[in-house]
Amino acid sequence: MTTSTPHTTAPDPIRFVGETDGHLVLIDQTKLPVDLVHIECRDVETVWEAIKMLRVRGAPAIGIAAGYGVIVGLQTAVDQSADQFEARFHEVVEYLAGSRPTAVNLFWALDRLKATYAAEKEAGKSPADIHQALLAEARFIHEDDRQVCRAIGRHGAELIGSGNGILTHCNAGGLATADYGTALAVMFTCHDQGKSIHVYVDETRPLLQGSRLTAWELVQRDIPATLICDNMAAQVMKEGRVNAVITGADRIAANGDSANKIGTYGVALLAKAHGIPFYIAAPISTFDLTLPNGDGIPIEQRDPVEIIHGMGKQTAPENVQVYNPAFDVTPAELIAGIITEKGVISPVTPENIAQTTAS
Numbered sequence: 582m583t584t585s586t587p588h589t590t591a592p593d594p595i596r597f598v599g600e601t602d603g604h605l606v607l608i609d610q611t612k613l614p615v616d617l618v619h620i621e622c623r624d625v626e627t628v629w630e631a632i633k634m635l636r637v638r639g640a641p642a643i644g645i646a647a648g649y650g651v652i653v654g655l656q657t658a659v660d661q662s663a664d665q666f667e668a669r670f671h672e673v674v675e676y677l678a679g680s681r682p683t684a685v686n687l688f689w690a691l692d693r694l695k696a697t698y699a700a701e702k703e704a705g706k707s708p709a710d711i712h713q714a715l716l717a718e719a720r721f722i723h724e725d726d727r728q729v730c731r732a733i734g735r736h737g738a739e740l741i742g743s744g745n746g747i748l749t750h751c752n753a754g755g756l757a758t759a760d761y762g763t764a765l766a767v768m769f770t771c772h773d774q775g776k777s778i779h780v781y782v783d784e785t786r787p788l789l790q791g792s793r794l795t796a797w798e799l800v801q802r803d804i805p806a807t808l809i810c811d812n813m814a815a816q817v818m819k820e821g822r823v824n825a826v827i828t829g830a831d832r833i834a835a836n837g838d839s840a841n842k843i844g845t846y847g848v849a850l851l852a853k854a855h856g857i858p859f860y861i862a863a864p865i866s867t868f869d870l871t872l873p874n875g876d877g878i879p880i881e882q883r884d885p886v887e888i889i890h891g892m893g894k895q896t897a898p899e900n901v902q903v904y905n906p907a908f909d910v911t912p913a914e915l916i917a918g919i920i921t922e923k924g925v926i927s928p929v930t931p932e933n934i935a936q937t938t939a940s
């Protein structure tokens with residue numbers, strides 16, 4: 582079921598309505614910026630489809646939605662035996678884990694629910710009680726992300742001076758998190774602090790998260806912003822308009838190599854060539870310390886149709902070969918700092934990452 586409302590203020594991208602028998606409500610991000618449409622997810626298949634098709638997207642938001650996806654996925658099993666309930670739990674977790682491969686926040690959130698399940702089972706709890714505990718954990722992940730984003734904004738704002746131009750790529754805003762964002766949190770905080778900033782927004786081919794979502798969020802907040810096509814970033818930097826680049830991340834390896842939306846690596850190289858600091862803004866939940874470097878980060882490959890028919894009309898021959906990786910990996914040496922809720926990691930070294938993530 583979908584509902585449409587006028588969009589004059591920044592709305593919650595993710596809401597869970599009710600208790601364990603409730604449902605998930607998401608902004609359908611594929612419809613923005615033209616329509617603010619909500620979708621109701623009353624089964625896990627709808628949640629999976631929403632993640633896969635980028636109706637909900639952005640690393641933290643995917644994790645939050647998946648947490649609630651487990652709750653709706655278990656609703657059909659709560660009256661069954663403890664063994665059947667547990668089998669369904671693992672089935673739902675595996676199913677949601679197969680929706681998208683790159684953002685580690687998805688797996689991080691599911692792992693937290695697995696740990697909750699194990700603790701409740703150990704304590705001899707019933708399926709209904711376990712279901713309740715899982716909802717509490719999903720809600721905690723959601724609420725905690727709000728605080729995390731605010732802290733990222735505060736730490737990042739210290740790096741930005743009044744009068745600065747900031748370039749960003751993709752959407753790491755309120756829509757990609759519980760609210761307020763990661764990279765955009767820095768810009769929102771600067772704006773709230775009265776600093777005059779100007780944001781350059783890469784449109785972000787092929788799915789235009791920059792022009793559809795980031796530009797929309799900035800316009801909603803009256804933050805001065807200029808939309809550019811991805812291939813204009815070098816010229817804009819050369820003209821001296823950009824003092825810092827800030828993007829989000831989907832997975833950060835133990836050495837700081839960071840996966841983010843395809844094109845981010847190119848932006849980081851351009852920033853280096855122009856002597857502009859390139860920052861990643863991401864929560865601790867985006868670090869994957871099991872990976873020593875970015876080589877092991879799984880890169881999602883998406884459907885060629887997104888490029889051949891990306892603008893709602895055919896822009897390439899149907900039978901042309903297409904390569905459509907959704908993410909790339911920016912090497913740590915190109916990153917001036919990683920802005921987390923615990924502070925800014927700089928220089929980006931394995932030692933500094935280990936220290937901050939453990940604190």
Ligand SMILES: CSC[C@@H](O)[C@@H](O)C(=O)COP(=O)(O)O
Pocket residue numbers: 635638639640641684750751752753754757758762763764790828829830831841842843907
């Ligand atoms: C705070 S969101 C950080 C990243 O998830 C974001 O920059 C990004 O690359 C999202 O890609 P998407 O494919 O739109 O989910």
